[in-house]
Amino acid sequence: MSVLDRFRLDGKVALVTGGSRGLGRVIAEALASAGASVALTARNSEQVHSAALGVQESTGARSLGIVADVTQDAEIRSAVARVLDTFGRLDILVNNAGINIRGPIEELKESDWDQVLDTNLKGPWLCCRAVSEPMKRQKWGRVINMSSMLGEIALPGRSPYASSKGGLDLLTKTLALEWAADRINVNALCPGPFATELNLPLLNDPTVNAAMQAKIPLGRWGEPVEIGPAAVFLASEASSFVTGACLFVDGGYTVQ
Numbered sequence: 353m354s355v356l357d358r359f360r361l362d363g364k365v366a367l368v369t370g371g372s373r374g375l376g377r378v379i380a381e382a383l384a385s386a387g388a389s390v391a392l393t394a395r396n397s398e399q400v401h402s403a404a405l406g407v408q409e410s411t412g413a414r415s416l417g418i419v420a421d422v423t424q425d426a427e428i429r430s431a432v433a434r435v436l437d438t439f440g441r442l443d444i445l446v447n448n449a450g451i452n453i454r455g456p457i458e459e460l461k462e463s464d465w466d467q468v469l470d471t472n473l474k475g476p477w478l479c480c481r482a483v484s485e486p487m488k489r490q491k492w493g494r495v496i497n498m499s500s501m502l503g504e505i506a507l508p509g510r511s512p513y514a515s516s517k518g519g520l521d522l523l524t525k526t527l528a529l530e531w532a533a534d535r536i537n538v539n540a541l542c543p544g545p546f547a548t549e550l551n552l553p554l555l556n557d558p559t560v561n562a563a564m565q566a567k568i569p570l571g572r573w574g575e576p577v578e579i580g581p582a583a584v585f586l587a588s589e590a591s592s593f594v595t596g597a598c599l600f601v602d603g604g605y606t607v608q
Contacts, residue, residue: 355590366388367444369447369448370448375448375498376449377407380407385411388587389439392417394419394449400418422478431482445487446496447480447496469519473519477523484531500543501602502518504542504600521598528596539586540597543579545574547575551573568604569604570603
């Protein structure tokens with residue numbers, strides 16, 4: 353097997369939560385372009401089915417859209433069963449679904465905390481639990497938890513989000529230990545400032561935008577397409593000896 357062949361995902365099946373837009377959509381297309389069949393989940397039926405069709409048309413790979421809320425165990429288990437029924441296997445899980453509610457702690461509601469932690473931390477925990485049986489049965493799996501540079505460093509006004517991502521990093525490391533004997537590698541992908549819909553409030557504020565770019569050693573926001581290759585690496589045999597790691601794709605932000 354050549355070096356480049358180790359990045360191929362032919363015959364593999366991936367499930368990407370929150371795959372209808374943003375980095376999830378980009379990652380789904382990247383995995384599909386490397387040869388994987390891809391299932392996407394989202395809460396909006398029209399968006400997820402449109403995204404699945406778009407992935408299939410742009411890559412030629414088989415693609416499936418599934419309506420599911422990652423905070424609901426029954427819906428996640430149903431989505432996993434749908435993937436297994438459709439494709440016959442499940443090899444790669446990308447826990448991408450996430451939200452961010454910003455604000456100083458005294459202005460945030462308890463429901464804001466619950467919503468962010470349920471989506472960003474409980475959701476991946478439920479998804480990992482749901483895929484454990486098929487991945488253990490086949491003695492091969494890749495789990496990519498979409499964390500953030502804010503799982504490593506802090507910014508004001510991000511207490512729910514940063515807490516959720518810090519917890520996700522430790523969930524990643526714990527499951528890497530639990531599943532190592534079953535050849536299931538579990539890693540976190542930690543984006544920095546990317547020009548996505550989630551960051552529109554920052555991108556659209558000239559002062560905040562300029563201040564953020566000034567803190568990035570590479571001097572710019574990340575383009576969504578730049579996350580795809582990192583995801584393919586963690587999903588493939590190229591990362592066969594990598595587990596429990598947090599891979600930062602942040603323009604150098606966290607090394608300062």
